[in-house]
Amino acid sequence: MSFRLRLHLEELPVYVPGATFPGAIKLASNEVTFGPLPSVQRAIVDSLASINRYPDNGMVELTASLAKRYGVTEDEIQVGCGSVSLCQNLVTITCEPGDEVLFGWRSFETYPLATRLVGAIPVQIPLTDELSYDLPAMADAITDRTRLIFVCNPNNPTGTIVDADSLRAFLEKVPSGVVVALDEAYFEYVRPSQSQAYDAIELHREFPNLVVLRTFSKAYGLAGLRVGYAIAHPEIITALGKAHVPFSVNSVAQAAAVASLDADAELLARTEAIVGERTRIADRLRAVGYRVPQSQANFVWIELGDSTTEFADAARDAGVIIRPFAGDGVRVTVTEAGENDTFLTFAERWAAAPSTA
Ligand SMILES: *Cc1c(COP(=O)(O)O)cnc(C)c1O
Numbered sequence: 001m002s003f004r005l006r007l008h009l010e011e012l013p014v015y016v017p018g019a020t021f022p023g024a025i026k027l028a029s030n031e032v033t034f035g036p037l038p039s040v041q042r043a044i045v046d047s048l049a050s051i052n053r054y055p056d057n058g059m060v061e062l063t064a065s066l067a068k069r070y071g072v073t074e075d076e077i078q079v080g081c082g083s084v085s086l087c088q089n090l091v092t093i094t095c096e097p098g099d100e101v102l103f104g105w106r107s108f109e110t111y112p113l114a115t116r117l118v119g120a121i122p123v124q125i126p127l128t129d130e131l132s133y134d135l136p137a138m139a140d141a142i143t144d145r146t147r148l149i150f151v152c153n154p155n156n157p158t159g160t161i162v163d164a165d166s167l168r169a170f171l172e173k174v175p176s177g178v179v180v181a182l183d184e185a186y187f188e189y190v191r192p193s194q195s196q197a198y199d200a201i202e203l204h205r206e207f208p209n210l211v212v213l214r215t216f217s218k219a220y221g222l223a224g225l226r227v228g229y230a231i232a233h234p235e236i237i238t239a240l241g242k243a244h245v246p247f248s249v250n251s252v253a254q255a256a257a258v259a260s261l262d263a264d265a266e267l268l269a270r271t272e273a274i275v276g277e278r279t280r281i282a283d284r285l286r287a288v289g290y291r292v293p294q295s296q297a298n299f300v301w302i303e304l305g306d307s308t309t310e311f312a313d314a315a316r317d318a319g320v321i322i323r324p325f326a327g328d329g330v331r332v333t334v335t336e337a338g339e340n341d342t343f344l345t346f347a348e349r350w351a352a353a354p355s356t357a
Contacts, residue, residue, distance in 0.1 A: 008119050020321060025342055027333040028323040030156070030186075030299050032221040034270060036256070040222075043259035047252045055251035062254050065261045066229055070201050075234040078241060079257075081248035083185060083215040083228025087150070088114040089243040090181050090211065093236075094147040095120035102141055103150035104133040106157060106328060108183065111150050120147070131293045131301065132160035135170040142174065149174065152183045154190060157323065157331035159295025161190060164198035171207045179236065181211045185228075186297035188219035188271050189278075196296075201231065208233040218298065219271050220260045225253040274298050278334045284344050288351035295334075302347075303329040311350060318346040 018028055036044065059079040067074045080086040087110050091101060097119030103111045105124035112122040125141055128134045133151060142149075151170075154161045174180055182200055190196075200212045215228035227249060230240060260267060282292045282300055291303040304311050305327065312324035320343045323331040332343060 006119075008116065012113065012116055018321065018323075019316075023319065024316075025320045025339045027299075027335065027339065027343060028321045028331075029223070030218060030297070030331075030333045031223050032219070032270065032274075032298070033335045033339065034221055036221060037260075037263050037266060039263050040256055040259045043255045044252055047255035051251060053251070055247050055249060055254060057247050059249055059254055062227075062249075062257050062261075065258050066231075069261060069264075070231060072201065072204075072231055073234075075237055076204075076231055078230045078232070078237045078244070079249050079254075080228050080230065080240075080244065081253075082217060082226040083183070083213045083230070084110050084114075085226075085245070085248065086213055086228055086230045086240065087111065087181065087183070088117070089240050090148055090179065090230075091115055091118055091120060092243045093239040094179055098145065099147040100143060100145040101148045101150070102138055102146055104138065104152065104155065106325060107133075107150070107152045108156045111152075121145075127155070127158065127160075130160065131155075131158040131303075133162050135162055135166050139170055139173040142178065146178055149178060149180045150183055151180060152185075154186045154295070154297040156185065156297065157299070157325060157329075158293055158301040159186075159297045159299055160293050161192065161196055161296045163195050164192075165195065167198060168203070171203065171210065174207075174209065176207075176209055179209050179211060180207070181213055181230075183213045185213070185215050185218055187214055188268055189275060189298050190296045191275055192296070204231055204233075211236060216257050216260060220257075220267055221270075222253070222256055222260060225250075225256050227253045227257045271298075273336070274334050277337060277340055281332075281334055281340055281344060285347060288348050290347070290351065298335075299331050299333045301329055301331055305329070307354065310354075314350060315343065315346055318342070320346060 063074050063077050066077050091114045099120045100123050101115040101120050102123045115122040125138045204210045211230050211232040217223040285292045308324050309326050315322050
């Protein structure tokens with residue numbers, strides 16, 4: 001058949017769901033293994049009684065909770081159906097076909113897809129040797145056609161973060177009209193050194209073109225409900241509101257997110273164990289020769305080059321699903337000690353005798 005679809009869609013890949021099997025240890029998607037807290041579960045159950053109604057399309061209660069939490073005004077916040085939808089909408093509100101979206105590479109897979117979907121051009125700047133965003137090189141790559149810049153910090157999939165000084169120096173170089181999206185999906189797992197510490201909300205005040213993206217999917221454990229948010233200048237928020245798919249943040253998700261903010265301390269306490277495990281895993285992997293950059297997220301990156309696919313297939317045969325990036329490396333979610341040990345046992349066997357592990 002030949003339908004009148006947009007031509008450049010042909011260049012976009014078709015989504016292929018990741019394979020899974022009963023009993024698999026799922027370390028491919030950076031989720032938490034803990035289920036929702038009892039208080040959050042209660043809010044979810046209570047909200048079910050009114051799902052015959054449309055959700056609040058203004059997401060008023062959640063927006064107010066977030067504004068209070070961050071000390072910003074409600075017109076500086078847009079809630080979205082996961083922060084991926086906000087990434088997509090940022091492209092939609094900034095780019096005409098042929099415009100450029102700048103980001104580091106390798107990085108979050110949504111950036112090039114969202115960019116190409118509207119016919120804009122992804123400009124991918126290679127990571128540094130330490131596998132972190134090369135902000136000076138990105139500043140040099142800005143052109144008259146640059147409309148949007150993604151800075152993924154910590155970077156998915158390498159886990160690295162940039163220095164606060166280099167982030168500030170970068171923001172000073174970006175023309176004030178170019179929107180910079182600081183994607184902090186893993187913010188709650190960051191334990192910065194002094195030189196890495198910055199306050200994104202303060203930076204947003206100082207640089208009105210800075211959009212801070214955060215999510216309830218990772219540390220808050222609500223990946224299945226789809227809630228993320230942007231903190232930005234009211235003008236950008238207004239534009240994001242126009243691109244928002246009506247009612248796409250459902251009422252159960254809104255209730256769960258509000259309850260999660262109320263249980264903040266308890267949820268964030270859970271990140272401590274992950275941070276401890278992250279160090280333990282990285283140390284063990286390095287001890288047997290793997291190259292693992294310093295991660296500030298709830299996953300580690302293992303550089304494997306041409307062995308990547310073989311390694312991931314063998315891990316799957318050992319019962320562990322991880323995320324391969326062919327020719328490059330794998331991303332492995334850090335969860336609780338038992339699951340991590342199953343992966344480590346496999347990885348140590350592989351290091352001793354690749355392909356027979
Ligand atoms: C997981 C992730 C997101 C957001 O996910 P949502 O579930 O859509 O909120 C955004 N950016 C990065 C880099 C991520 O890894």
